[in-house]
Amino acid sequence: MNKHFGLSFNRSTLRVDYYKIPIDDLPNRLNGFRLAHLTDWHARWLFVRKESLIEALRRWKPHVVVSTGDFCDRRGDIPKAISYVEVIAAGWPMYAVLGNNDHDNFPAMTTRYLIRRLKEVKCRVLSNESVAVGFGQDRVRLVGIDDPLTNHADIDQAFLRTSKHVPTIVLAHSTEVIFGLHGERVDLLMTGHTHGGQISLPLIGPIRSADYYSRCGYWDGLHTIEGIRTYINRGIGCNALPIRINCPPTLAIIDLIKRPTE
Numbered sequence: 214m215n216k217h218f219g220l221s222f223n224r225s226t227l228r229v230d231y232y233k234i235p236i237d238d239l240p241n242r243l244n245g246f247r248l249a250h251l252t253d254w255h256a257r258w259l260f261v262r263k264e265s266l267i268e269a270l271r272r273w274k275p276h277v278v279v280s281t282g283d284f285c286d287r288r289g290d291i292p293k294a295i296s297y298v299e300v301i302a303a304g305w306p307m308y309a310v311l312g313n314n315d316h317d318n319f320p321a322m323t324t325r326y327l328i329r330r331l332k333e334v335k336c337r338v339l340s341n342e343s344v345a346v347g348f349g350q351d352r353v354r355l356v357g358i359d360d361p362l363t364n365h366a367d368i369d370q371a372f373l374r375t376s377k378h379v380p381t382i383v384l385a386h387s388t389e390v391i392f393g394l395h396g397e398r399v400d401l402l403m404t405g406h407t408h409g410g411q412i413s414l415p416l417i418g419p420i421r422s423a424d425y426y427s428r429c430g431y432w433d434g435l436h437t438i439e440g441i442r443t444y445i446n447r448g449i450g451c452n453a454l455p456i457r458i459n460c461p462p463t464l465a466i467i468d469l470i471k472r473p474t475e
């Protein structure tokens with residue numbers, strides 16, 4: 214969490230978090246493989262313009278775009294969420310998992326409709342499954358775990374096709390998924406859900422509680438939690454209130470780099 218002593222009410226201008234993450238066993242050709250990470254869209258109160266998002270992605274040129282949930286809070290917001298995903302997935306391979314709000318705010322049939330619409334616009338929804346991404350035979354495994362907070366995570370199922378010998382990047386909505394990851398190979402876990410607090414007041418910090426690890430102080434950024442390298446993204450939209458204070462909408466750019474062998 215960045216310390217702020219003033220108040221920034223930015224809810225519409227993207228901030229880019231950039232990291233290089235050393236990965237064991239990364240194939241030479243994937244040295245510099247770039248992931249763009251977006252999360253917590255909350256389409257109703259998403260104030261980042263589609264054009265700014267696309268412009269930033271064009272500038273950073275990721276190889277894939279990943280998303281970790283909370284597309285919308287109401288059935289009626291699905292078209293807006295899909296309109297964003299559609300332009301992104303037209304330009305980049307895009308993979309997504311769902312968040313608690315994608316499951317809890319409407320009946321299961323509406324969640325199925327959301328998944329269908331995401332697939333129709335070429336966004337691959339990883340619902341407790343994995344996919345190999347990379348170039349030719351040189352691949353890393355991208356594992357998508359469905360939302361852990363609403364009991365949709367099936368970690369055994371998600372890891373069925375993984376290998377201890379292949380770098381493994383895990384997508385999940387909430388960092389609480391870590392409770393279920395013991396014993397699995399995880400080179401990087403990418404999550405959201407906290408919104409970085411969404412409203413973070415000087416000296417006080419975030420005013421809301423999000424999940425177990427946010428209560429432990431892990432609100433955003435790169436950390437090693439329970440031995441797992443974890444990046445928590447502040448997200449781009451708002452829920453509960455249409456404001457962000459000291460929690461700018463965030464696009465994360467993550468380069469996987471080969472960890473030198475000794």
Ligand SMILES: [Fe+2]
Pocket residue numbers: 253254255283312314406407408448452
């Ligand atoms: Fe959210």
